[in-house]
Amino acid sequence: PIVAGAAACLWSTVPNATAQEVIKALEISASHYYQHNPRIGYGIPNIDFARQYLSAVVDGELPEIVVYPNPFPDYITLFLPDGESLPIHLELRDLYQRTVATATLESKRYKALWAPGETIAAGTYFLYIERGGRMQVLRVTKLL
Known part of the structure; x- marks a missing residue:
């Protein structure tokens, strides 16, 4: 129900x-x-x-990639609304634009999972997502 x-x-x-x-x-x-x-x-x-x-x-219009949970504990899930299996390049930067972590993922049709590791300190970061020639920047928060 x-x-x-x-x-x-x-x-x-x-x-x-x-x-x-x-x-x-x-x-x-x-x-x-x-x-x-x-x-x-x-x-x-x-x-x-x-x-x-x-x-x-x-x-007929594709929304942008959605990241959850936000704030995140030790992993981030990316929801890819177009369903295409394209490589995803991720770059996590701190507030001073220093690169904290990077990764290249292969997406499963609609979702991709990234675990940047527990070495990342709690705080606010910018997640740069490049996929299929499109760039998107999201603000994310890492929990303790």
């Missing part, structure tokens, strides 16, 4: 979407999308990411 209510709310934000598009958006945003099984299913859907994906499908 909870997911049905969430699906109704999601559909109301993008009324031009079809039922199958709403279902697909909920599946893609779910916590176990890549490891779904009969016992767990697709897991817990992330309604905000589902809304962004659904808007992109219906409106």
Whole structure:
């Protein structure tokens, strides 16, 4: 019942979407999308990411990469709304623009996971994301 209510709310934000598009958006945003099984299913859907994906499908415009959780403990998940498996170059910089960590990741269709390590001090950083020739900068906060 909870997911049905969430699906109704999601559909109301993008009324031009079809039922199958709403279902697909909920599946893609779910916590176990890549490891779904009969016992767990697709897991817990992330309604905000589902809304962004659904808007992109219906409106034909791709939203930017979303990073969560923020603030982050020791890992960052990147939600890639276009679903393309492109390499992602990440650079974490401090407030003085000094590079703290870098990585190049291969994305699984809609998500990528990065664990920069526990050696990074708690604080505010800028995450530079380069993917497919597009650059995006996000402010992120590292927890203790």
